Amino acid sequence: MVTLTLDGLTARYGRRQILSAITVPPLVGGQVVAVLGPNAAGKSTLFRRIFGLLAGGGTVRITDAISERPVAYMPQETGVNAVLTVYESVLLARMQGRRLNVKPEDLAEVDRALDELGIVALGERDIGDLSGGQRQLVGAAQALVQNPEILLLDEPTSALDLHRQIQLLSILRRLAKERGMLVIAALHDLGHALRFTDQALILQEGRLAACGATDDVVTPELLRRVFQVEARIESCSRGRPQLIVEAAI
Ligand SMILES: Nc1ncnc2c1ncn2[C@@H]1O[C@H](COP(=O)(O)OP(=O)(O)OP(=O)(O)O)[C@@H](O)[C@H]1O
Numbered sequence: 423m424v425t426l427t428l429d430g431l432t433a434r435y436g437r438r439q440i441l442s443a444i445t446v447p448p449l450v451g452g453q454v455v456a457v458l459g460p461n462a463a464g465k466s467t468l469f470r471r472i473f474g475l476l477a478g479g480g481t482v483r484i485t486d487a488i489s490e491r492p493v494a495y496m497p498q499e500t501g502v503n504a505v506l507t508v509y510e511s512v513l514l515a516r517m518q519g520r521r522l523n524v525k526p527e528d529l530a531e532v533d534r535a536l537d538e539l540g541i542v543a544l545g546e547r548d549i550g551d552l553s554g555g556q557r558q559l560v561g562a563a564q565a566l567v568q569n570p571e572i573l574l575l576d577e578p579t580s581a582l583d584l585h586r587q588i589q590l591l592s593i594l595r596r597l598a599k600e601r602g603m604l605v606i607a608a609l610h611d612l613g614h615a616l617r618f619t620d621q622a623l624i625l626q627e628g629r630l631a632a633c634g635a636t637d638d639v640v641t642p643e644l645l646r647r648v649f650q651v652e653a654r655i656e657s658c659s660r661g662r663p664q665l666i667v668e669a670a671i
Contacts, residue, residue, distance in 0.1 A: 423451035423602050424487045424571040426472070430480035433464075433471045440467045441478065441628045449621065451571060451602040454595050456615040456636060458608075459625035460649060465608040466498055468625065469576050472606075487571050491518075494570035498577050498608075500561040508552070508560050509545040512536065515564035535567040538593055540586075554581040562590065566597070575607040579614070587611070591618040613665040616640055616655070624648055637663060646671065 431444040441464050449455055457465045470476040473495040484492060506514065512532045517524065536542045539559045544552065549560060558581040565573055575594075579587040595618055598605045609615050615622055615636055622636040626648045632639045645653045645667075652668040 424492060424604055425450050425485045426572055426604060426606075427483040427485070428472070428480070429483065431468070431471055431482065432479035433467050433476050434478065435467075439628065440464050441471060443480070444468065444625075444630050445480075446623060446630065446633055449604055449606070451604040452598055453620040454591075454598050454605045454607065454618060456607060456609050456619035456622040457625065458610075458612065458615055458622055458640075459631070463625040464628040465625055466576050467628075468623075469495060469497075469574050469606075469608065473574060484572065489569075489571060491568070492571040493574065494565040494568040494572075495574040496561045496565040496576060496578060498580070500557060500564075504549070506549055507545065508541065508547050508549055508563075509536070511549050511560065512563045512567050516567040518568065531567050531569065535563040538566065538597070539563050540589065555583060555586060558582060559586070559590070569601075570603065572604045573606070575605065577608045577610065579609065579611070587614065594618070612640055612645070612649070616663040616665060640665075 426449045428444055428446040431441055433441040457468060459465050471478055472482050473493060509532060512535055516528050516531055536545060539562055541559050541563060544556060552560065558578065562578055579590055582590060591614055594605045597603055619636045622639045623630060624632040624639060624644065631648050632644060642653055642655065645651050650671045652671055654666045656664050656666060658664045
């Protein structure tokens, strides 16, 4: 199974240090990992550093990958500056780094990604004409169509309605298990993190405040210390953890 190890990662913008020595024990495929933290904690910077868009100290080690390009990345903001249909944009994402020699299996993968995300009906629409939420699902399709072993998603649910948030997180969880994929997603909804993710990395001011099984790590004490909210975690009638926020501190 693919494994990602982060060892002493640092990153800076100009002279400003953003990430300080982020060391994370091996993250193994088949699970969903949440990257959590307040605004400006360094979540997007960590994704850019892992994907190689940003240089810095420390090492990003990927072991036991099968493909040559095992990582796909969906940024927080997916710019739309091309006149392409949704289908074309997802196909283009599929062909990244390869000659534009489209094979039937490439088209099948595009169909599969659109189908997984429930956006087949958007296929012929221009991406520039989509709503924010629709565009976010297309961004997820563009990442998924690459059949990555490691999928990095920067706030993939921020523009989605509640139904689609739950749908996308459920799909990611299923695909992680089915394909042995390592899904790493930045999330602001800690309740969703508790329900849909196996592990969590908590960032605070560019440092790793905690990491481990989400249930173990997201505690009232951490919510107070890092997220500055007074909150409880209770079990719902189905035994799932439920986050109840009392107040901002
Ligand atoms: N291109 C850039 N140039 C300079 N500073 C940047 C740049 N991008 C981000 N920063 C700074 O780096 C820090 C971390 O930003 P980052 O976007 O990684 O945070 P984040 O945890 O993803 O935040 P959010 O939850 O608000 O999306 C912030 O202080 C931000 O102002």
